[in-house]
Amino acid sequence: MTFAGWFTIAAFVVVVSALAFPLGTYMANVYSGERVFLSPIFSGFERLLYRIVRVDEERQQDWKSYAKSLIIFSLAGWLFLYFVLRTQDAFFVPHALNPLGYHSAPADVTFNTVSSFMTNTNWQFYSGETTMTYLSQMIGLTVQNWLSAGVGIVVAVALVRGIIGRSGKGIGNFWQDMVRTILYVLAPLSIIGALVLASQGVIANFSDYLTVHTITGLNQTIAMGPVAGQEAIKELGTNGGGFFNTNSAHPFENPTQFTNFFEMLLVLIIPAALIFMYGRMTGNRRQGYAIYGTVMIMFLGAVVVAYIAEAHGSPAQHAAGLHTAVVSGSGGGNMEGKEQRFGIAGSALFDVITTVTSCGAVNSAIESFTGIGGAVPFANLSASEVIFGGVGTGLYSILLYVLLAVFIGGLMVGRTPEWLGKKLEAREIKLAGLGILITPLAALFCTALAVATRAGRMSISEAATSAKLGIHTPQAFSESFYAYLSQANNNGSAFAGYTGFIQPNAGNLGSHGITLATVLGGFDMVLARYAPILFALAVAGALAGKRVTPAGLGTMRTDNGTFVVLLIGVIVLVGALTFFPALLLGPIVQGLTGHLY
Amino acid sequence: MKPWQRDTITSILAVIVFAVLTGLLYPLAITGISQVAFPGDANGQQIHLDGKLIGSKLIGQSFASPVLGKNGKPEEKEGELVTEPDPRYFQSRPSATEGGAYNAAASTFSNHGPNSVKTREADEENIKAYLELNKNPATKAEYDPGLTVARIPVDAANSSASGLDPEISKANAWIQAYRIAAVRHLPLASVDSLIARYTSGRGLGFSGEEGVNVLELNLALDRVTAGTS
Numbered sequence: 001m002t003f004a005g006w007f008t009i010a011a012f013v014v015v016v017s018a019l020a021f022p023l024g025t026y027m028a029n030v031y032s033g034e035r036v037f038l039s040p041i042f043s044g045f046e047r048l049l050y051r052i053v054r055v056d057e058e059r060q061q062d063w064k065s066y067a068k069s070l071i072i073f074s075l076a077g078w079l080f081l082y083f084v085l086r087t088q089d090a091f092f093v094p095h096a097l098n099p100l101g102y103h104s105a106p107a108d109v110t111f112n113t114v115s116s117f118m119t120n121t122n123w124q125f126y127s128g129e130t131t132m133t134y135l136s137q138m139i140g141l142t143v144q145n146w147l148s149a150g151v152g153i154v155v156a157v158a159l160v161r162g163i164i165g166r167s168g169k170g171i172g173n174f175w176q177d178m179v180r181t182i183l184y185v186l187a188p189l190s191i192i193g194a195l196v197l198a199s200q201g202v203i204a205n206f207s208d209y210l211t212v213h214t215i216t217g218l219n220q221t222i223a224m225g226p227v228a229g230q231e232a233i234k235e236l237g238t239n240g241g242g243f244f245n246t247n248s249a250h251p252f253e254n255p256t257q258f259t260n261f262f263e264m265l266l267v268l269i270i271p272a273a274l275i276f277m278y279g280r281m282t283g284n285r286r287q288g289y290a291i292y293g294t295v296m297i298m299f300l301g302a303v304v305v306a307y308i309a310e311a312h313g314s315p316a317q318h319a320a321g322l323h324t325a326v327v328s329g330s331g332g333g334n335m336e337g338k339e340q341r342f343g344i345a346g347s348a349l350f351d352v353i354t355t356v357t358s359c360g361a362v363n364s365a366i367e368s369f370t371g372i373g374g375a376v377p378f379a380n381l382s383a384s385e386v387i388f389g390g391v392g393t394g395l396y397s398i399l400l401y402v403l404l405a406v407f408i409g410g411l412m413v414g415r416t417p418e419w420l421g422k423k424l425e426a427r428e429i430k431l432a433g434l435g436i437l438i439t440p441l442a443a444l445f446c447t448a449l450a451v452a453t454r455a456g457r458m459s460i461s462e463a464a465t466s467a468k469l470g471i472h473t474p475q476a477f478s479e480s481f482y483a484y485l486s487q488a489n490n491n492g493s494a495f496a497g498y499t500g501f502i503q504p505n506a507g508n509l510g511s512h513g514i515t516l517a518t519v520l521g522g523f524d525m526v527l528a529r530y531a532p533i534l535f536a537l538a539v540a541g542a543l544a545g546k547r548v549t550p551a552g553l554g555t556m557r558t559d560n561g562t563f564v565v566l567l568i569g570v571i572v573l574v575g576a577l578t579f580f581p582a583l584l585l586g587p588i589v590q591g592l593t594g595h596l597y
Numbered sequence: 598m599k600p601w602q603r604d605t606i607t608s609i610l611a612v613i614v615f616a617v618l619t620g621l622l623y624p625l626a627i628t629g630i631s632q633v634a635f636p637g638d639a640n641g642q643q644i645h646l647d648g649k650l651i652g653s654k655l656i657g658q659s660f661a662s663p664v665l666g667k668n669g670k671p672e673e674k675e676g677e678l679v680t681e682p683d684p685r686y687f688q689s690r691p692s693a694t695e696g697g698a699y700n701a702a703a704s705t706f707s708n709h710g711p712n713s714v715k716t717r718e719a720d721e722e723n724i725k726a727y728l729e730l731n732k733n734p735a736t737k738a739e740y741d742p743g744l745t746v747a748r749i750p751v752d753a754a755n756s757s758a759s760g761l762d763p764e765i766s767k768a769n770a771w772i773q774a775y776r777i778a779a780v781r782h783l784p785l786a787s788v789d790s791l792i793a794r795y796t797s798g799r800g801l802g803f804s805g806e807e808g809v810n811v812l813e814l815n816l817a818l819d820r821v822t823a824g825t826s
Binding site: 337593 | 600601603604605606607608609610611612614615616618619620621623624626627628630631632634635638639640641642643646649650651652653655656657658659660661662663678680683686690699700701702703704705706707708709710711712713714715716717720721724746747748749750751752754755756757758759760761762763764765766767768769770771797798799800801803804805806807808815816819
C-alpha cells in the first residue's frame with residue numbers, strides 16, 4: 001500500500017461527490033419539467049422526437065400503463081439487436097463496417113448477448129475483437145448501452161414521483177422520461193466523456209486491423225475500431241460491455257493512469273447524482289444525504305478491504321518465492337491480471353466501483369484477485385445493487401430497502417411505519433419484499449443448477465480444476481457462482497475463466513457445448529431485471545395515491561444517523577442471510593486457508 | 598387503437614430513431630471529430646521507423662526473436678512461433694494472450710486463480726526465465742549483482758490483465774538495465790537516464806503507478822547504439 005494509493009481513493013470520493021451534487025440538482029430540474037440550460041438547444045428537437053414517435057408526452061400514465069410501455073419498448077429493442085447480431089455478414093453490411101468478414105455467433109450465444117445488453121448487464125460470452133463487426137458494436141451494442149441505461153433511470157424517476165405524488169395515480173410519461181434522459185442527461189455527458197477519452201488515446205476509427213513488423217522480426221496484428229464513443233457510454237450508463245475482450249484493461253479502452261481515474265468518475269457519477277436528485281425531488285434533502293452516507297460507508301468498506309487484500313499478494317505468488325511488498329520503483333502486491341499503469345490501488349478501486357454499480361467493466365482480472373480481494377465483488381453483488389448500484393436500478397433498489405427498513409424500524413418502536421408522510425401498509429411491504437428477493441433467488445437457483453449438472457460444469461475453466469486431484473476446486477465454485485450472481489444483478493463482470501475461451505475467428509463456430517450456461521444466464525438476466533422493475537413501479541403506483549399526513553412526534557426519523565445504521569443493518573442482514581453459505585464455499589475458503597489447489 | 602397497439606408502433610419508431618441517433622450519428626460524430634482533432638490518438642498512437650509501421654505506443658510487444666530451425670526457417674510448435682527473448686532489448690511483462698504472447702488481435706486474461714498450483718507454476722517459470730535472461734551466459738553471473746528471486750519485481754513474474762501491457766515497473770527496468778548496459782557496451786548511467794525519460798508519471802500526480810514504456814525505451818536504445826542521438 002502506498003500513500004498515493006490511499007490518496008487516490010480519498011480524492012475519488014471527494015471529486016465524485018462534488019460533481020454528483022450539481023448533476024443531481026440538474027437532473028431533478030430535468031425530470032420536474034423545469035427549464036435547464038440545455039433547454040434552448042434541445043427543446044425544439046425534443047418536440048420533434050415526440051411527433052416522430054407519435055406520443056402525447058403530456059399524458060400521465062399510471063404504473064401499469066408505464067410498465068406496459070417500458071416492456072414493449074424493451075422487447076422491440078431486443079428484437080432489433082437480435083436481428084443486427086444475427087445478420088453480421090449479410091449482404092447489406094458494408095465492408096468498411098465488417099473489415100474482417102465476421103460471421104454471426106450461434107443463436108444461443110446471441111440470445112445471451114442480446115438479453116445481456118437489453119438488461120444493462122453486458123455479460124459477454126463473446127470476445128469483442130474476434131467476433132463483433134464494427135456495425136454490430138455501433139448500431140447494435142452501443143444503442144442498447146444508451147437505451148438500457150435510460151430504462152433504468154426512468155424507473156427510478158417514476159418511483160420518486162410515486163413517493164412524492166399527492167393525489168391521483170400518474171407517475172409520469174415513459175416516453176417523455178426516456179427522451180429527456182437521453183437528450184439532457186446521457187448525451188452531453190457521453191459526448192464530453194468520449195472526446196476526453198479520445199484525446200488521451202482511446203481509439204476512434206474504422207481502419208482494418210493493423211499489421212506491424214516489430215524491431216525483433218515478429219509480426220503483430222492490432223485490433224482497431226470506433227471505440228471512444230462506446231467506451232464513454234459504457235461507463236456512464238453502467239453498462240460495462242467492453243469493445244475488446246479484456247474490457248477496460250485493454251490499452252485502447254483505458255490507455256493511461258489519468259483515463260483510469262476519469263473512467264471511474266464516469267461510472268459512478270450518475271448513480272451518485274440520482275441520490276441527490278431524490279433528496280431534492282422529495283423536498284427532503286437530509287434523507288438524500290442519509291442514503292448517500294449509507295452507501296458511501298459501505299462503498300469505502302469494500303474499497304479498503306480490496307486494496308489491503310490485493311496489496312498483500314496471493315498465496316501462489318508467495319509460494320513461488322516472490323516478495324510482494326512495496327519497494328523502490330515497484331508497487332508490489334498481486335499483479336497477476338493487473339496492468340502496470342493502474343497498479344494495485346487503481347485496480348482495486350476500479351473493481352469496487354464497477355461491482356457496486358451494475359457496470360461490470362473491469363480493468364483487471366477478477367478471477368486472479370486474492371481470495372479476500374475477490375470476496376469483495378461477491379459481497380458487493382450480494383448487496384443486490386444498492387451500494388450506488390446501476391444507473392436508476394441503484395436508486396430504486398435502495399428505496400425498496402428503505403421501505404423495508406422503515407417497516408422494520410416501525411415494528412421495533414411499535415408504531416405504524418410512515419415514510420415521508422405516507423403510511424406504509426401491507427401491500428407496499430409485500431411488493432418491496434418480493435422486489436428485493438427475486439434477484440438473490442434467481443442467482444442461487446441458477447448457480448445450483450449450473451454446479452449440479454454436467455452440462456453446467458462444462459463451463460468451468462481448466463485452470464480451476466485440480467490436475468493432481470482431478471476435482472473442481474473452490475475456484476471452480478466461485479467461477480460458477482459469480483457468473484449467475486453477476487448476471488442476476490445485471491452487473492456483467494466475470495471470473496472470466498468461466499467459458500473463457502476465444503471463439504475462433506473463422507466462422508465463430510462456437511458455443512462449444514456451453515449452451516446451458518448461455519441460455520440459463522439469459523433467463524437469469526431478464527428475470528432479475530424486469531421483475532424488480534415491475535415491483536418498483538407497482539410500489540410507485542401504490543404510493544402515488546396515498547394522502548400525506550404531517551409528521552408527528554411519534555414519526556420515526558428517516559434522515560439521521562440512527563436510520564443510516566438501521567438501513568446498513570437491513571442491507572447486510574438480507575445479503576448475509578441469503579448468500580453467506582454460498583460465499584463460504586468459494587472465495588472465503590480460499591481467502592482464509594492460503595492453500596494451493 | 599388499443600393502448601398496447603399504440604405502444605407497439607411507438608416502440609418500433611423509437612427504436613429506429615434512437616438507433617440512428619445513438620448507434621450511427623453518435624459514433625460517427627465522435628470518430629469524425631477525433632480523426633480531425635486528435636488523429637494520432639484516434640488511430641492508436643502508431644510508431645513508424647524508416648517509413649515502416651513497427652508498433653503502437655500503447656500496445657505492448659514481445660521483444661523476442663524467432664528461433665530458426667535446422668532448415669533455416671522459423672521454427673513452429675503447436676501452431677505458434679518459437680521465440681527467444683532478445684537480450685539486447687528490455688523485455689515486456691509476461692502475456693497470456695491466445696496464439697502467442699502479445700497477440701493484439703485477441704486480448705485475454707490469464708485467469709490464473711490466487712490459490713492455484715498452476716499460478717504458482719506459471720510464476721516459477723517466469724522467475725526462472727527472468728533470472729536466466731539476466732545472467733551472463735559466459736560467466737554465469739548475474740548482470741545485476743544484487744539480483745535474487747526475492748528482488749524480482751512482481752510485474753516481471755505476473756502476467757498482465759490485457760496481455761498487452763505496454764509498460765513495466767521502474768524496478769523491473771533498473772534490473773534489466775544492467776544487462777542492456779553490458780550487452781550493448783553502454784554506461785549504466787546512460788541506460789538509467791533513458792529509463793527515466795520514458796517513464797510515465799502518475800495521472801494528476803497520484804492516480805495509478807509509474808511505468809516505463811518498453812517500446813519507446815527500446816527504440817531510444819537503438820538510436821543511442823547507432824549513434825544518432
